Amino acid sequence: MENSVKLDCRGVWKLYGPNPTAFLNKHGGNPDQDTMNKAQIIGAVRDANVQIHEGEIFVIMGLSGSGKSTLVRCLSRLVEPTAGHVEFEGRDLLSMPEAELIDVRRKKMGMVFQHFALLPHLTVLQNAAFPLDVQGVDRKTREARAHEMVELVGLKGRENYFPRQLSGGQQQRVGIARSLVAEPDLWFLDEPFSALDPLIRREMQDEFMRLQSMLRKTIIFITHDFDEAIRLADRIAVMKDGAIVQTATPEELILNPATDYVEEFTRHIPRAKVLRLATVMSPGAPEGNYAGDLQGGLSVADTVDQIEAESRPFRVINKNGEAIGTIDARTVIDVLIGRSGK
Numbered sequence: 001m002e003n004s005v006k007l008d009c010r011g012v013w014k015l016y017g018p019n020p021t022a023f024l025n026k027h028g029g030n031p032d033q034d035t036m037n038k039a040q041i042i043g044a045v046r047d048a049n050v051q052i053h054e055g056e057i058f059v060i061m062g063l064s065g066s067g068k069s070t071l072v073r074c075l076s077r078l079v080e081p082t083a084g085h086v087e088f089e090g091r092d093l094l095s096m097p098e099a100e101l102i103d104v105r106r107k108k109m110g111m112v113f114q115h116f117a118l119l120p121h122l123t124v125l126q127n128a129a130f131p132l133d134v135q136g137v138d139r140k141t142r143e144a145r146a147h148e149m150v151e152l153v154g155l156k157g158r159e160n161y162f163p164r165q166l167s168g169g170q171q172q173r174v175g176i177a178r179s180l181v182a183e184p185d186l187w188f189l190d191e192p193f194s195a196l197d198p199l200i201r202r203e204m205q206d207e208f209m210r211l212q213s214m215l216r217k218t219i220i221f222i223t224h225d226f227d228e229a230i231r232l233a234d235r236i237a238v239m240k241d242g243a244i245v246q247t248a249t250p251e252e253l254i255l256n257p258a259t260d261y262v263e264e265f266t267r268h269i270p271r272a273k274v275l276r277l278a279t280v281m282s283p284g285a286p287e288g289n290y291a292g293d294l295q296g297g298l299s300v301a302d303t304v305d306q307i308e309a310e311s312r313p314f315r316v317i318n319k320n321g322e323a324i325g326t327i328d329a330r331t332v333i334d335v336l337i338g339r340s341g342k
């Protein structure tokens with residue numbers, strides 16, 4: 001995905017404690033953990049670098065307290081970074097005057113939070129329309145747009161319900177409709193499904209992917225759940241103690257975890273579900289007779305039965321139907337039992 005950079009964050013620090021800016025300067029802008037501990041400084045975000053590309057789902061994953069929320073708040077400047085640069089669509093967010101910043105947030109950024117944050121005395125439709133109300137959009141237009149969004153998230157017919165009359169999953173759908181109504185360019189989702197029980201959570205993840213396949217937003221998604229990250233992400237940044245330890249695609253994380261810490265997360269993930277044929281195949285088209293064509297974007301799990309039922313290899317093709325490699329049962333078995341380097 002070689003799209004343009006929508007949000008560019010370089011060398012961002014957020015320190016809490018006595019005199020954080022002076023502290024950072026005194027230590028050359030790069031203090032180590034020990035120095036921070038001694039000075040009773042908390043490194044909520046330490047030297048974060050992320051470039052979010054247009055149209056991608058960028059997941060920030062880390063355990064509780066690792067700095068995810070603080071980093072994301074720095075990216076929209078809801079929290080003022082102690083140091084660093086943040087550019088949104090090529091504009092310097094950190095030097096932007098407050099009024100302009102509020103305008104950018106309202107018109108260009110959408111946010112969904114874990115605890116829905118719906119207004120209890122407003123109906124589904126009014127909640128969904130609320131951001132447009134704040135923008136001063138006239139009633140007819142905002143209700144028409146809100147109707148569209150409510151339908152998009154599957155709540156048609158419930159426009160006049162109040163939040164308390166909805167299930168948790170339905171409430172979060174309203175939260176999603178509301179965050180989309182102003183047609184944001186950058187969509188932040190902060191643990192949006194964490195409060196939901198596992199079945200509903202899966203359903204919402206599927207729903208989210210369905211929406212994204214239609215809307216193609218640029219998305220920053222926070223989660224502490226590695227499985228969720230793997231399911232949804234184009235790329236994942238793994239955070240620990242305020243620092244990003246690795247940024248990579250789900251496949252790269254599983255194949256080449258940068259540290260033992262990252263590897264620990266990947267250990268229980270069924271590799272066959274994540275690894276795609278294009279990654280595990282041997283390069284070059286089959287030399288002799290082959291059983292048929294398979295798309296390189298398919299996962300090993302989705303094709304294993306077909307491949308193992310054949311004694312001949314398959315040709316792997318790209319979206320244009322061009323041969324890009326060969327896959328056979330042996331390679332697939334190696335992947336399944338974790339024998340190959342892949």
Ligand SMILES: Nc1ncnc2c1ncn2[C@@H]1O[C@H](COP(=O)(O)OP(=O)(O)OP(=O)(O)O)[C@@H](O)[C@H]1O
Pocket residue numbers: 016017042043044062063064065066067068069070071224
């Ligand atoms: N206003 C603050 N003052 C002092 N310390 C803070 C403040 N906000 C966050 N921290 C600290 O910064 C660290 C990172 O917190 P943050 O909320 O970003 O983590 P998180 O990964 O989002 O956690 P969670 O998943 O629990 O929300 C924590 O150690 C936290 O205690």
